[in-house]
Amino acid sequence: MIPQAAADEVAALKRRGARVDIFDENQQCYIKADAVEIPSPPWAATATDIMIAIPATYENAELDGFYVAVPLGWNGAAHPRINGTAITINGRQWQGISWHYPDGRKWMRGADNIDSHLTHCRGFFLHRGATNGY
Amino acid sequence: MGTNLRITDRHWDTLRKRCAASFRSWTSKETGAIALFGRSVTESSRDLLVSEILWPGPGDIKEAGTGNLVFDGSYIRRAHMLVRERRLAGLLFIHTHPHQDETASFSPYDDSEEPELVANLCEIEPQTTVASIVLSKHAQFGRYYEGETCEPMQRIFVVGETLRELSLTGTAPQPPPSPASIFDRGRALTGNGALARLAGMTVGVVGASGTGSLMVEFLVRAGCGRIVLIDSDLVKDVNLNRILHASVWDAETRQPKVEVLRREVTWKGLRCEVRSIKGSILDERVLAELKTCQLVIGCVDRALPREVLCKLSQQYLLPYLDLGTEIGGTEESGIASVDSRVSYVTPDRPCLFCMGVVDSRQLSFESLSREERKRRLALGYSDDLVMTQPAVMDLNARASSMAMMWARHLLQPFMASLPLAVYENLITLTTRSISSPRAATQNCSICAANRYRGLGDMGPRLGYDELTAASFMDD
8 A cells, every 4th residue: 555645755756857656566565766876886886776665654654774676786796784585576676675774863753754765775875874784 | 313513622612712702791792603624424423523613804704793693705705615625524603692691592593594504505515514503601502404404413522631521402501410329439539420421421442451451341330331342352361461351261262352341341230331343443444433432542552553543533533542551671681661651642632653652663664564574574673573562460450540540530620631641660660741742743744734633534544444454463
């Protein structure tokens, strides 16, 4: 099921030119952001697709972690934090990443949103932002 | 089917205050206002929920005399437009009769003019429904129009810092009947009037386990007339340390928790009817059963049901008491916390999230699909969200007992005011009142910025379809 707030935010992001999409698969809502720019090196590509699971109670529930389209090389190997079970959603292979909000900068209900979470997710590729990983 | 009005105490008290000038002398003029209402319909009643009152501004009252009041057409049009824009159910016209005191009734002028006004509004928008209330100094009389039919209204439920019930039949308040002698010893705390209301009330109890079973017991022995009891679980042996009345036989034969409690309440013969519903409160059909209640008591231990109940409270103007207990610590480090808590939520109070009682991380995990939750757990950073919570009957009793005292206070106030929440810490032996929200979010879609407050059935669907609700249950 797609939460209305998420659908509204994705529509607003699209109007601003962002390449994002929202869909439901097996009773779980996801947002997919295409061609998110990442630094290469160390990453093996200059852009990647990422996917975020949206809880049914978003915007009261926070967003946490994300999936990256795999394979995605890092310094000639696999990144140690891309360690979730590989899954197939929407015809693509994805792998979960433990990338959370640090204790000093928790998710702020009413202020954070999909846009700010995408920024937070990009921080993973830039190796900045969150300090706790596991 | 009877028609009632449900309104927050903020709206009702402001309305009465603004109309007070009408009753100062025989020369005082009529006054009034237009309210916008949503609707909650069940098999047995239709409740009009006051979502907003449009107070008249300059020019909105065209004529006001000692025996007549005419709202300006632009005021009525503005209200009608808002009803349509916000997808509300209709308009409530309120006006005073300064010369009426202990009783209230419509005048021949009202009787002749109102049907014409209703017809005009329905011509513009056929879905419009209209209600009208006339206020005397101490009484109020209401009627409800739907299409060409008009029927008298019955009661007003005033929801907020206390729970009041007023007649809408135009008669002065009647002395309450003497209660049965079994309630004699409780009358110092819950007098005849409060007891009569409790006997006529339907209270929803969500959760029939540790705190829920005790809550039911307290309500029955306090004189509650009807309980809607909701829980999806069966009795297991691990529950026997805390579910009142549950037996080894109940656990061995896997009896539904709600049936165990219904059986015991029926057997007691204390004139309390229990409607037991074995189902998830997340299921929209189960949740809808709470529409018949005048008070909801949440005895749940998860964030997702609490979110749904907070939304229900706002959308249907239902008062909601929430209970919780916590035993924290590990075998290695020892006991860190032994807490009980009660919170009170109404449409004019912060929700449990803004109070800081429920956190959005827990809610996030609980409202992912079952498969997604499994993946999160496999990543190893959500273990704390699925730990089996320790629970004991003696601690549960502290929360349930405090909640019952709060329920009594709502019917017959004895405290200066109810805080948002009270935490009792049994390690430090201290009680802490929370009077301001600890995690207030200005644009909170559940409370402060809820667009569906008072919309009732006109608002979005609350809860989930059966399949989705089941997917959120523990594996």
